[in-house]
Amino acid sequence: DQQVKQNSPSLSVQEGRISILNCDYTNSMFDYFLWYKKYPAEGPTFLISISSIKDKNEDGRFTVFLNKSAKHLSLHIVPSQPGDSAVYFCAASPYSGNTPLVFGKGTRLSVIA
Amino acid sequence: DSGVTQTPKHLITATGQRVTLRCSPRSGDLSVYWYQQSLDQGLQFLIQYYNGEERAKGNILERFSAQQFPDLHSELNLSSLELGDSALYFCASSVVGGYGYTFGSGTRLTVV
Numbered sequence: 001d002q003q004v005k006q007n008s009p010s011l012s013v014q015e016g017r018i019s020i021l022n023c024d025y026t027n028s029m030f031d032y033f034l035w036y037k038k039y040p041a042e043g044p045t046f047l048i049s050i051s052s053i054k055d056k057n058e059d060g061r062f063t064v065f066l067n068k069s070a071k072h073l074s075l076h077i078v079p080s081q082p083g084d085s086a087v088y089f090c091a092a093s094p095y096s097g098n099t100p101l102v103f104g105k106g107t108r109l110s111v112i113a
Numbered sequence: 114d115s116g117v118t119q120t121p122k123h124l125i126t127a128t129g130q131r132v133t134l135r136c137s138p139r140s141g142d143l144s145v146y147w148y149q150q151s152l153d154q155g156l157q158f159l160i161q162y163y164n165g166e167e168r169a170k171g172n173i174l175e176r177f178s179a180q181q182f183p184d185l186h187s188e189l190n191l192s193s194l195e196l197g198d199s200a201l202y203f204c205a206s207s208v209v210g211g212y213g214y215t216f217g218s219g220t221r222l223t224v225v
């Protein structure tokens with residue numbers, strides 16, 4: 001039973017345009033959500049997070065939106081750059097920190113110059 | 114360099130063998146997590162240690178075991194290896210009370 005789902009295995013976007021990566025979750029105990037980015041031969045690196053008390057968090061070109069009623073979050077990258085090409089993992093954590101993150105399967109983003 | 118060190122980076126071994134993967138967490142982090150990434154799979158949580166004690170267990174096979182030592186480094190032991198155990202194994206560490214964590218660069222295990 002997958003509690004965090006990323007239904008698009010891959011996404012291709014032109015440089016300069018917006019990339020939108022989606023993530024759905026099923027566990028209502030999740031209250032903190034994170035996005036990680038992974039390049040080949042490297043470990044995932046933290047990108048941006050959002051708490052369930054917010055519906056939006058922005059960091060430069062990256063914005064995460066959370067729709068709690070729909071149990072859905074999305075990551076927007078504007079404008080997309082070739083260096084953004086990577087695998088993006090959505091992750092969720094229940095109400096207490098320092099607990100295992102639950103990850104989706106990832107979406108491979110390709111930004112075409 | 115994330116501060117989380119995993120060794121070895123690559124490991125090739127035969128079925129039925131036993132291997133040990135090592136992880137040194139970021140300085141000051143008490144929690145260590147082990148994840149497995151197989152082909153077409155996301156990051157599957159295996160086990161968490163906190164300050165030397167097992168804290169949470171995920172989808173870890175009985176053939177697998179782990180421990181965290183007094184200096185906080187951790188080892189993941191995989192025994193009676195099967196072809197299906199071929200995967201990337203990641204270690205991550207976190208601060209007390211933190212939600213996110215820092216990953217190492219992983220160990221790629223190939224079982225032949």
